[in-house]
Amino acid sequence: MDARAAAYAIGLGDDALVLGQRLTEWCGKAPFLEEDLALANTALDYIGRARFFYQAAGVNTGRSEDEIAFGRDAREFTNHLIYELPRGDFAFTMARQFLIDAFMVPFLDALSTSRDEQLAGIAAKAVKESRYHLRRSGDWMVRLGDGTDESRQRTIAALDTLAGYVDELFEMDSLEAELATDGIGVDRARLKDAWQRTVARVLEDATLPQLATGWNVSGGRRGIHTEHLGHMLSELQFVQRAYPGLQW
Amino acid sequence: MVSAARRIELVPAEETERRARRDCSKEPELWALLDAVTDPEIPVLSLWDLGVLQNIERVGHRILVTLTPTYSGCPALVTMQEDIRARFAEAGLTDVDIVQVLSPAWSSQWLSQAAREKLTAYGIAPPGDERCPHCGSSNTHRVAEFGSTACKAMWRCDDCLEPFDQFKAI
Numbered sequence: 001m002d003a004r005a006a007a008y009a010i011g012l013g014d015d016a017l018v019l020g021q022r023l024t025e026w027c028g029k030a031p032f033l034e035e036d037l038a039l040a041n042t043a044l045d046y047i048g049r050a051r052f053f054y055q056a057a058g059v060n061t062g063r064s065e066d067e068i069a070f071g072r073d074a075r076e077f078t079n080h081l082i083y084e085l086p087r088g089d090f091a092f093t094m095a096r097q098f099l100i101d102a103f104m105v106p107f108l109d110a111l112s113t114s115r116d117e118q119l120a121g122i123a124a125k126a127v128k129e130s131r132y133h134l135r136r137s138g139d140w141m142v143r144l145g146d147g148t149d150e151s152r153q154r155t156i157a158a159l160d161t162l163a164g165y166v167d168e169l170f171e172m173d174s175l176e177a178e179l180a181t182d183g184i185g186v187d188r189a190r191l192k193d194a195w196q197r198t199v200a201r202v203l204e205d206a207t208l209p210q211l212a213t214g215w216n217v218s219g220g221r222r223g224i225h226t227e228h229l230g231h232m233l234s235e236l237q238f239v240q241r242a243y244p245g246l247q248w
Numbered sequence: 249m250v251s252a253a254r255r256i257e258l259v260p261a262e263e264t265e266r267r268a269r270r271d272c273s274k275e276p277e278l279w280a281l282l283d284a285v286t287d288p289e290i291p292v293l294s295l296w297d298l299g300v301l302q303n304i305e306r307v308g309h310r311i312l313v314t315l316t317p318t319y320s321g322c323p324a325l326v327t328m329q330e331d332i333r334a335r336f337a338e339a340g341l342t343d344v345d346i347v348q349v350l351s352p353a354w355s356s357q358w359l360s361q362a363a364r365e366k367l368t369a370y371g372i373a374p375p376g377d378e379r380c381p382h383c384g385s386s387n388t389h390r391v392a393e394f395g396s397t398a399c400k401a402m403w404r405c406d407d408c409l410e411p412f413d414q415f416k417a418i
């Protein structure tokens with residue numbers, strides 16, 4: 001894996017680690033036991049992916065996965081912003097998960113044909129998990145949207161907040177464009193139609209309004225984050241910052 | 249509903265290759281040793297049954313074991329590696345390397361018919377089988393997509409009213 005692919009892998013690892021951490025925040029606090037287990041298991045899948053991406057990148061850069069995860073400040077994280085937003089209420093967590101799952105399935109499917117064998121291997125494994133995640137998060141959208149007044153209102157509010165963060169998922173920077181041309185990375189822009197079809201179908205089943213458009217923010221891949229990421233990292237990285245290199 | 253006995257076993261190509269690696273191995277005793285190493289969460293399935301154990305080779309004077317994880321975040325993989333080392337050490341073999349590969353991506357279709365039967369006997373419904381492992385009833389429903397470990401979902405039987413785990417099909 002060359003330096004460009006390693007930078008790409010770190011971006012994908014950051015997406016996975018940050019979302020995984022947000023999901024673990026529900027551990028012991030989810031609405032009921034089954035959901036507690038489901039959220040924790042989904043978090044494990046994401047943290048596992050982060051490890052694979054960091055390990056692949058680390059071979060090139062000479063850094064361990066722990067150094068990559070715990071040794072960088074917020075400005076060095078290159079995750080997209082949608083992953084770092086606070087977990088919010090259960091409707092927000094599930095609405096975000098659904099929008100991301102609907103993206104991950106075509107994204108990982110495309111990455112599984114990468115010319116980079118490590119990226120292709122990680123994606124081929126992860127896409128199976130994401131198909132499973134999507135079934136569950138799609139079901140939840142229907143239960144929440146077509147549920148009680150309160151669940152419906154909370155889900156609509158969540159989608160309103162999230163609508164401005166989804167465009168970034170389809171944004172290409174110069175590195176990604178170069179890697180896509182070389183058959184190593186994925187052309188995100190080409191995934192948008194498939195994503196929109198999935199989202200539109202499920203929101204319709206859920207009797208929810210379609211995603212509003214008209215505003216969007218971006219910056220994650222350039223290290224420009226919301227205020228929330230730093231707070232999250234202060235908790236995520238505390239032990240390694242206080243006791244560098246600690247193992248157990 | 250197809251009964252377990254009449255179920256036709258469709259073996260994916262990568263699983264055929266895995267079985268061939270074992271059948272053609274010059275070190276059958278090493279494979280046999282690791283038959284005693286089981287999934288820490290499902291002690292009736294060996295790592296071989298589960299499909300996690302991909303290969304065992306001798307490289308020079310060292311033993312190289314290749315594993316593939318079931319799920320990206322499966323925390324049992326660390327324990328499995330420790331158990332493999334312990335099992336070899338009992339046989340006096342300590343020059344052991346363990347590598348993890350992601351390709352081919354693990355699939356629940358790699359479980360053999362024998363492994364499926366062991367799961368049912370242990371009280372876990374095999375992947376794709378919605379029958380209650382306690383009473384055999386097909387009158388069951390899924391309670392949750394995820395269960396006590398990454399590889400299982402939670403189900404409940406509407407006849408005997410017992411809950412049960414189902415091994416997720418992936």
Ligand SMILES: [Zn+2]
Nearest residue numbers: 380383405408
């Ligand atoms: Zn029963």
